[in-house]
Amino acid sequence: MSDLEVDVVVIGAGPVGENVADRAHQQGLSAAVVEARLVGGECSYYACIPSKALLRPVDLYAATQRMPGVAEAVSGGVDVAAVLARRDAFAAEDDSGQADWLSGAGITLLRGHGRLAGERAVEVTHHDGTTTSVAARYVVVATGSTPAQPPIDGLDTVDAWTNQEATQVKEVPASLLILGGGVVGVEMATAFRRLGAQVTLVQHGERLIPGTEPEAGRRLQAALEADGVDVRLATSMTAVRRDGDEVVATLDDGSEIRGSELLVAAGRRPATSDLGVDTVGLEPGKPLDADESTTVLGDWLYAVGDASTGAKLTHMGKYQARICGDVVVARSRGQELGGRYSHHAATAEHTAVPQVIFTDPQVAAVGYTEAGARDAGLPVRAVSYEIGSVAGGSLHADGYDGFATIVVDTDRGVIVGATFVGQDVADMVHAATIAIVGEVPLERLWHVVPSFPTMSEVWLRLLETYGL
Numbered sequence: 001m002s003d004l005e006v007d008v009v010v011i012g013a014g015p016v017g018e019n020v021a022d023r024a025h026q027q028g029l030s031a032a033v034v035e036a037r038l039v040g041g042e043c044s045y046y047a048c049i050p051s052k053a054l055l056r057p058v059d060l061y062a063a064t065q066r067m068p069g070v071a072e073a074v075s076g077g078v079d080v081a082a083v084l085a086r087r088d089a090f091a092a093e094d095d096s097g098q099a100d101w102l103s104g105a106g107i108t109l110l111r112g113h114g115r116l117a118g119e120r121a122v123e124v125t126h127h128d129g130t131t132t133s134v135a136a137r138y139v140v141v142a143t144g145s146t147p148a149q150p151p152i153d154g155l156d157t158v159d160a161w162t163n164q165e166a167t168q169v170k171e172v173p174a175s176l177l178i179l180g181g182g183v184v185g186v187e188m189a190t191a192f193r194r195l196g197a198q199v200t201l202v203q204h205g206e207r208l209i210p211g212t213e214p215e216a217g218r219r220l221q222a223a224l225e226a227d228g229v230d231v232r233l234a235t236s237m238t239a240v241r242r243d244g245d246e247v248v249a250t251l252d253d254g255s256e257i258r259g260s261e262l263l264v265a266a267g268r269r270p271a272t273s274d275l276g277v278d279t280v281g282l283e284p285g286k287p288l289d290a291d292e293s294t295t296v297l298g299d300w301l302y303a304v305g306d307a308s309t310g311a312k313l314t315h316m317g318k319y320q321a322r323i324c325g326d327v328v329v330a331r332s333r334g335q336e337l338g339g340r341y342s343h344h345a346a347t348a349e350h351t352a353v354p355q356v357i358f359t360d361p362q363v364a365a366v367g368y369t370e371a372g373a374r375d376a377g378l379p380v381r382a383v384s385y386e387i388g389s390v391a392g393g394s395l396h397a398d399g400y401d402g403f404a405t406i407v408v409d410t411d412r413g414v415i416v417g418a419t420f421v422g423q424d425v426a427d428m429v430h431a432a433t434i435a436i437v438g439e440v441p442l443e444r445l446w447h448v449v450p451s452f453p454t455m456s457e458v459w460l461r462l463l464e465t466y467g468l
């Protein structure tokens, strides 16, 4: 006999889990969410929100320094205490508001650690050691991810920072070593350097932000170095130790670097190790492999967000959540699922995943890179254009440094990928996302007239460069 019976139980109340529960509940199903820490998940307190709260002020300040007439009037750098206070206003570690929202929406919140206990069953261990057994028609895993810990001698002895300590920082350290030149590494390098720390970033690959167009990584590296970040590419840390107040890292060439703190930003692992997935025949510690409809097993087990094989981005997780909620509702009503581009298939996962990296320059990309498209066997041609060469770009900032690239499927005559690099390009990627998902032919895009003088005029130049 279970303590609680619901239609849907979601394990993990991050942005993704909350959305599944809400979507299903709004369409008439009863829903419960299990949360071990804070309602709102990693994104709200230790990832997207606090990191962007730290980055926006330093970005804005840097933009003023590129504008004659403003640079002279605004000087002296940002007020670090005020920046941290504003970050706290967005991301203080208090989930009462989000918990109230859940209960207001009619969704049951169970605080504790959830584990699968066989088919359609979840056992919750509360913080006081008591348990609640939940029986549900549908179980959704939305447990997110935890930082990867590379096998480096001494790493477990130096109190290295994860994204949690970095984004919740109370006092900016004099110096920071960053392990990893992916998205977390470059965003935190930008924030901490501009908040006053000396930053050394160690990346074992040949370039920063692998997975984006190579030129994006090169421009970003040049900008970080111009800011004073010490970027070490093709370098590995072999050992780390504490020496007084400092962390000392030994590099693979035998040299040593020192910093007040070490941030490990070397990727994420799905939080599926202590989840009881073995009770239903799945392997712990692996991302849960969900199909287009987010289904993992039978028609009762689903996975969404960072815990799944999908893209590890909040907006993509929330997209999967909307699909998952609608699939569960359809199945509960005995309805057939729709196909590609219905509410029941996460089609964009395969064609158009957008991402904005909030560095300076920003890197905003969607779909395939040129190399990625070729690897996928697509016949493509890519063209690029400097955003600073269109009137909107040159007016936006003196010496505007940035470019746009589109990757065109030459057989179908449609865009399959786009990248924008530069100051304030974040929102430009959405137009490209629409073009890719809508499979808008280049001939039709020719009639999509960009306003003058905006940076979007780069679209026209890209099409001309392509040959239209």
Ligand SMILES: Cc1cc2nc3c(=O)[nH]c(=O)nc-3n(C[C@H](O)[C@H](O)[C@H](O)COP(=O)(O)OP(=O)(O)OC[C@H]3O[C@@H](n4cnc5c(N)ncnc54)[C@H](O)[C@@H]3O)c2cc1C
Residues within 6 Å of the ligand: 011, 012, 013, 014, 015, 016, 017, 034, 035, 036, 037, 038, 039, 040, 041, 042, 043, 044, 046, 047, 048, 049, 051, 052, 112, 113, 114, 115, 142, 143, 144, 145, 163, 167, 184, 271, 274, 275, 304, 305, 306, 307, 311, 312, 313, 314, 315, 316, 317
């Ligand atoms: C520094 C940083 C910055 C980022 N910035 C961005 C950004 O700008 N834009 C973007 O799109 N993405 C960003 N991301 C990625 C984004 O944070 C994740 O993709 C997103 O948080 C995934 O949401 P989720 O709900 O799947 O998981 P999470 O947000 O990790 O939430 C999972 C929740 O499940 C709970 N949980 C886990 N296991 C259990 C269990 N067994 N029982 C009960 N509860 C459990 C956890 O406590 C947590 O609250 C960033 C990531 C990092 C690290």
Ligand SMILES: NC(=O)c1ccc[n+]([C@@H]2O[C@H](COP(=O)([O-])OP(=O)(O)OC[C@H]3O[C@@H](n4cnc5c(N)ncnc54)[C@H](O)[C@@H]3O)[C@@H](O)[C@H]2O)c1
Residues within 6 Å of the ligand: 150, 179, 180, 181, 182, 183, 184, 185, 187, 202, 203, 204, 205, 208, 209, 210, 235, 236, 237, 265, 266, 267, 268, 312, 313, 355, 356, 357, 358
């Ligand atoms: N703005 C955003 O959208 C945003 C911001 C931050 C994080 N995120 C998401 O969070 C996730 C995690 O980000 P992340 O930066 O931790 O992972 P990542 O996979 O983006 O990058 C990890 C980097 O660490 C490097 N690395 C791994 N092991 C190393 C080692 N031993 N030595 C040196 N370098 C090493 C890798 O080469 C890689 O470049 C990503 O999926 C990312 O998309 C998104």
